[in-house]
Amino acid sequence: MxxxxxxxxxxxxxLDALTEWLNSQIGPLQLKPWNELTRRGALTLDGQTIPLMIVRKAAGKWASVWFDSDNTPWETDRDCARAINAGLGQEVRCSVGGWSEEQSDDDPDRWLKVTSEGESEFIWAMKP
Known part of the structure; x- marks a missing residue:
């Protein structure tokens, strides 16, 4: 789904490699300058605008990359993580499943790690 x-x-x-990859592989990317730890912008794919927000230090040395649209080329976070890992050759992390307010997940710290060696679930105790 x-x-x-x-x-x-x-x-x-x-992050620089990611933005270059998105621009060349997905569609034109427009990014505003950094506003402290946050950078906003948009991708254009098949005439659709896909809002994008990057937040540095979202989880230690990890940045959050959020595509605020259901018109992305990926159906799930996992699909996106796989594509970015394949494109950059770097580890990408995402939630194991989607998230919704109605969801009552007993273990919210379960994450998926996508690397060139494969995929594995792990517990990520993110600290603010």
Missing amino acids: RQPDIEIYLREEH
């Missing part, structure tokens, strides 16, 4: 938005986590040192 297609998620209403997509969020993945990537190490901060790979």
Whole structure:
């Protein structure tokens, strides 16, 4: 089932490579300058605008990359993580499943790690 938005986590040192990859592989990318730890922008894919927000230090050295649209090329966070890992060759993290306010997940710290060696679930105790 297609998620209403997509969020993945990537190490901060790979953000420039990510934005270059998105621009060349997905569609034109327009980014505003950094506003402290946040950078907003939009991708254009098949005439659709996909709002994008990058938040540095969202989880230690990991940045949150949020595509605020259901018109992304990926149906799920996992699909996006796989594509970015394949494109950049870097570890990408995402939630194991989607998230909704109605969801009552007993273990909200379960995450998926996508690397060139494969995929594995782990417990990520994120600290603010």
